[in-house]
Amino acid sequence: MSVRSSRSVHRVDCDILIIGGGMAGCGAAYEARYWGRRMKIVLVEKANIERSGAVAMGLSAINCYMGMRWNENRPEDFVRYARGDLMGLVREDLLFDIARHVDSTVHLFEEWGLPIIYDKQTGHYKREGRWQILIHGESYKPIVAEAAQKAASEVYNRIMVTHLLLDRNVPNRVAGAVGFSVRDGSFYVFRAKAVIVGAGGATHIFRPRSVGEGAGRTWYAPWSTGSAYGLLIQVGAEMTQMENRLVVTRFKDGYGPVGAWFLALKAVAKNAYGEEYERKYVEEQRKLYGDYVDSKPFPTCLRNDAMFREIKAGRHPIYLHTEQVLDTSEKEELGWEDFLDMTMSQSIVWASQNIDPKKRPSELTMSEPYIMGSHATCSGAWASGPEDVSPRDYYWGYNRMTTVEGLFGAGDTIGGSAHKFSSGSFTEGRLAAKAAVKYVLDHADYTPEVDPTEVEALRERVYQPLETYETGRNMIVKGTVSPIYLYPNQGVVRLEKIMDEYAAGYGSMYMTNEFLLNRGLELLIMLKEDLERLAAENLHQLQRAWELHHRVWTAEAVIRHTLYRKETRWPGYYYRSDYPKLDDQNWHVFVNSRYDPKTREWVMSTRPVHHIVG
Template sequence: HVFRPRSVGEGLGRAWYPPWNSGSSLYFTTKAGAEQTCQEVRFIPVRFKDAYGPVGAWFLLFKSRATNAMGGSYMDERKDELEKWKPYGLVKPIPANLRNWLGMMDVTEGKGPIYMRTEEAIQKIADAYKDDPKAFKKKMKELEEEAWEDFLDMTISQSILWAATNVQPEEKKSEIAAAEPYFIGSHSGASGAWISGPEDLQTEATKKAGYFWGYENMSTVKGLFCVGDASGASSHKFSSGSHAEGRIAAKAAIRFILDNNTQPAVDAAKVAELKDAILKPLKVYEENYKKTTDPDINPNYIRPKMFMFRLQKIMDEYAAGVTANFQTNQASLERALELITWLKEDSANLAAADLHELMRCWENVQRMWQAEAHVRTILFREETRWPGYYRRADFPGMKDDWKAFANCKWDPKTGAWEMIKRPVVDLV
């Protein structure tokens, strides 16, 4: 929810990634001074349009294909485009962002919408039974049930949308579309903290490049360990990988505690100061809400929902969101940073009428920091390495000198950002 979702108005709040994931890990690690990596790497899933139903079962189980509105298969018709993105464009399976990119090219050329050919896939499977009418009818019923169960198991709202729009998958093709961008530690996402790797895998080159400093999964802040969405440059971990990563980090953290077994000195005055800061939105609202007839409209504060809309508008329009057709350039990114600076100033005037809104206030502050880290890192990386996730229109191709990690770090003492380029060291 850093970017404005496709679902607005009546569908407001519908998104692919859980809305309660607000970038907390990025916020807390960055504010502590931890170096971040891959903050330019976002993930854009292609899903059934508007309800975000999964497409995997259709591609893998039903062996369906996606076509443009004219019936053309963009994966076949645009194979030549993959040559431009060697070596990644020539591997199997084709990377998700490049599959996105080929479909986006069709949409840009006016060949959309893009469709999942559900009716074609079901018919093709059932055709194996066409000489036996009874078996054919039975198989069609099984396939129809599987099609609905796929959504009922994972994305019930997609089933509701199909029912509401009279979609029978065995008879009618269904729209798919690229969703808005997300920041995630699974799938093709990679944003997170720069963490120490395991000692037994290090070489002189990796140590020189800053891949290791003593404890697995420890950030550049002493004693701060990161896993899951919080750790960067480790895509495709999902829940099982995050669990394994958590076990590795927990064991390393215990070693750290045994090696540094001293009680930290906690400043009680600092704790009190932080409590006041956390509760400030409640105070701002209480002191000002009676000054206008409508508590939502007040010159003395901004409520979290309106704050969220402002942030999402900035990111959508200037940082390669849906509205911008996933494209951006230096001028747009610099404008985004200017607007985020003003938004950050206004965050001091966030107001909360209750504890729920207080939570929403801080979720939006966290999103704002995630947004800034993302914009700064896209601006830093002067190339396009992930077409289909975002495209730098002013740097539309890959560059050899940018086969590197684009890192960033915020200094808690000075408030200044530092951009860091770290080499990719191949171990295999």
């Protein structure tokens, strides 16, 4: 009996299927129930919804809050901020839509029991920066997950979704998804009238700085494996800004966050000689990157660029002078709680290296690149915006619907709308769900039909790594070396090496060019061929195998987009040595792509950037 035939099959029909139980997925579940009172809403999560997603460990701040009830900020202010930080390229309609609704999301969190810290003098939420408010966030995710669990008709934990399904009768229309249980190996077939993808962005696409004994330690969640992109690309969804990867400045070795130290505690970064350097290179940067250097605040990528220039000049280590700001017990409590809420490993690193942040500064470093649409960059799917705000070519019927009919996205999944963070991702999930409910109601006579032949073929493909292991496990040469298969971890190492060396990882000093990218693409296609021989000893490794598939699809999009954009738009994130300048005349556009699942060809294109906020 084959591994495949021994697995039971579960078939689930629903009105709305939500893939991913992070902040975006939870927002979608909550809002879908509000508008679709009698609908069957199913949420599927590969971990457990109570502690899944990028907020799983907790947070010390909510990074997206306008404060409109106190006249602190307006949505237009937020759009201008994000536009400046992203060097001019954002979907302003999507950002405006999030900004005008995000405050109501935060107020819901407080109603549900999230402890938000108040400023005793103003009576407002206590600010860490212009957009950030401080919270006691140890239980942030469980609080939000409880609301989603109450709203959803059914929540399926520990189900790894591997593929989306298109309708057998209606071209370019989503009809559901398939996946398997990481606990008992059962195969799941979900049919849905609308699908909302709220899965995570991608880590371990590029080789991380932490290797060997520290392997797996990354800044962004290591379980974010590119499913937000890998699922959509394979069914032909149009993608945007996949070249817009993110490199973050963090405390060295522990990836500890620096936001509270910079924004709330006002700590200053200096080079090894005690010199401040952030504005040191402004005129040199202006010659290469134009007047974006005048954006306020100074764009994140340009801050990275200044730091990188110091490193290349040999004036590192770069230090954050924590010892100069911890002068009160209140500040010390804020600094430590920032880590205890979300990056406890940083505290452990300090202890292991005899670093007392009250007495000596701490080293900073630039991370490996990450791919995500919810943090400070814009990778993701090209989606329709809201009808009342979006230009005509940005709107096609339903807010946050991708170019595949009935397929919606939120959080990391949607491109062009950076700086969403946790509250903005939840808000975007709400916006997507409201539109998805309307879509289902507008197509009340529609019944999704999936091709049973395709489903059976996918079922066989999903379990193939287990079959490959069973048939080849006795052919091991030594250790884990096999002449006929490779393990998921071996595939990840190959992927990280390719991307690091050819697609502008930290090992290549974030530098690439046409020759490197073409060679990297060639090697990546070879890796995709070898993935047909992936082996999995157990269900845990089977999940890792399919996470690797999603990572590789994401990586291919990154290379193709980076190759197509012939300029250096985001210095400090990556550099094109053959096109070292920012070129607004030719490249003030979105770079988009579409993979055709029938021809297996990629088509690259550009889309116009519309500025709707002055």
